[in-house]
Amino acid sequence: MTRSFLVLIPWRRVALITAVSAAALAVLPRFVDAYALHVLTISLYYTILAASWNLLAGFTGQFSLAQQTFATIGAYTSGLLVYHFGTPIPLSMASGVVLAAALGWALGRMVLRMRAIYLAIATWAFAETVHVLLTAGFNWTRGELGLNVPPLYGHLDPRPYFYTFLGLAALCLAGMYAFVRSPYGTFMRAIRDDELRAESLGVDTIRVKVLVFTITSAIAGLAGAFYAHYVAVLSPQMADFNEMAKLVVMVVVGGLGSFAGPIVAAAPLQWLTTWLQKWGEWDMVVYALVVIVLMRAYPGGLTALFRTLVRAGGRGTPGGAGRQIRS
Numbered sequence: 001m002t003r004s005f006l007v008l009i010p011w012r013r014v015a016l017i018t019a020v021s022a023a024a025l026a027v028l029p030r031f032v033d034a035y036a037l038h039v040l041t042i043s044l045y046y047t048i049l050a051a052s053w054n055l056l057a058g059f060t061g062q063f064s065l066a067q068q069t070f071a072t073i074g075a076y077t078s079g080l081l082v083y084h085f086g087t088p089i090p091l092s093m094a095s096g097v098v099l100a101a102a103l104g105w106a107l108g109r110m111v112l113r114m115r116a117i118y119l120a121i122a123t124w125a126f127a128e129t130v131h132v133l134l135t136a137g138f139n140w141t142r143g144e145l146g147l148n149v150p151p152l153y154g155h156l157d158p159r160p161y162f163y164t165f166l167g168l169a170a171l172c173l174a175g176m177y178a179f180v181r182s183p184y185g186t187f188m189r190a191i192r193d194d195e196l197r198a199e200s201l202g203v204d205t206i207r208v209k210v211l212v213f214t215i216t217s218a219i220a221g222l223a224g225a226f227y228a229h230y231v232a233v234l235s236p237q238m239a240d241f242n243e244m245a246k247l248v249v250m251v252v253v254g255g256l257g258s259f260a261g262p263i264v265a266a267a268p269l270q271w272l273t274t275w276l277q278k279w280g281e282w283d284m285v286v287y288a289l290v291v292i293v294l295m296r297a298y299p300g301g302l303t304a305l306f307r308t309l310v311r312a313g314g315r316g317t318p319g320g321a322g323r324q325i326r327s
Contacts, residue, residue: 029159037158039274043267044165045227048172050250050262052219055176058257059185060212061192062112065244066123067220069130070100072239074221075228076134076141079149084140089152093225097218104217108210115195127239134236144235152229161230168226172219173263179215180259188212192257246273249291255301264302 029037053067074096081092111122134141141147153160179185187208190198199205228234237243250269254261276286298305 029162034158037162039271040267041158041162041165041230043270044162044169045223045230046247046250046270047263047266048165048169048223049220050247050254050266051173051176051259052216052223053247054251054254054256054259054262055180055188056212056216058251058261059180059192060188060209061195062209062213063116063120064123064213065120065241066107066127067216067247068243069127069239070104070217070220071224071227072130072134073103074100074224075149075234075238076147077221078225079147079228079234080141082150083147089150089229093222093229096225096228097221100221100224101214101218104221105210105214108213108217112206112209112213124241127241127244131236131239131241134239141236144237147234149228149232149234151232152226156230156232165226165230168223172222176219177259184208184211253291253294253301255303258301258303261301261303264306 028040032040049067049071053064056062056064056067074093077096077099078089078092081087081095082089087095107123107126111119111126114122135143137143138145152164180188187198187203187205190201190203191205191208195205224238246269250266251262253269254263254265272290273287276282276284279286294302294305298308300307
């Protein structure tokens with residue numbers, strides 16, 4: 001069955017889109033300074049997290065509020081293993097991914113029979129528990145003082161980290177795109193649209209939901225592990241609910257349930273939040289106003305806006321007008 005699923009995935013299209021996108025972004029370091037490159041690197045980190053949460057919430061309809069927590073688990077697992085036991089960085093990062101996936105599987109088995117607000121509350125409770133443990137376990141995690149983590153490349157020059165996160169994002173997005181285009185993607189959309197009907201048609205909904213939850217947890221843990229060895233200092237604020245809210249906004253502004261949505265929205269919103277930091281406490285007010293105006297005008301997000309512009313451009317050309325008349 002798995003082999004037949006793999007045959008149905010459009011691998012050539014996946015490879016082409018990934019290669020073209022990565023090549024276009026690879027030239028950016030030639031034209032931006034170190035600070036801009038740092039912001040772009042962090043944007044790629046959030047792109048991975050937002051896209052993985054969209055896989056769970058947008059395509060499967062499971063509104064979890066713990067996605068950022070699994071990134072935190074991956075980051076802290078890797079950081080703590082290096083800090084306390086001197087574990088080699090590659091092994092510690094792999095351990096972070098495995099633990100994030102294992103906890104995602106265990107949590108999924110416990111909560112994915114719940115629906116709607118009950119699932120959101122259960123996953124939020126898990127996220128807050130992790131946040132409290134990281135803050136209270138000062139002797140082990142160093143709490144709010146921050147856990148010092150060695151950089152992946154021994155320095156903090158953003159250039160190699162940008163290429164690392166670019167490759168990581170390309171790999172994760174290509175894998176998620178292939179997964180969405182496979183028959184599992186059909187099962188996910190069926191669960192999102194009508195779970196009871198999907199069950200009546202023979203879809204093992206719990207199995208599919210747990211699988212997606214585990215995969216997205218592992219992806220978040222992977223992104224978190226790389227993030228830890230880039231920023232070099234970890235704080236429990238990484239698991240704060242504001243971080244999860246940022247992911248939700250990125251996905252909704254981009255277009256919930258649209259694969260391109262979080263890819264399109266993550267970088268601009270990260271740039272916006274970075275630029276608004278100079279306004280102090282007013283930054284969230286301006287940020288909220290921008291989001292409200294966009295959502296009021298285009299509830300489908302930036303992808304809906306782009307589709308509207310493309311259709312308007314098509315109608316503005318003679319060929320487009322002819323197609324409009326013939327249709």
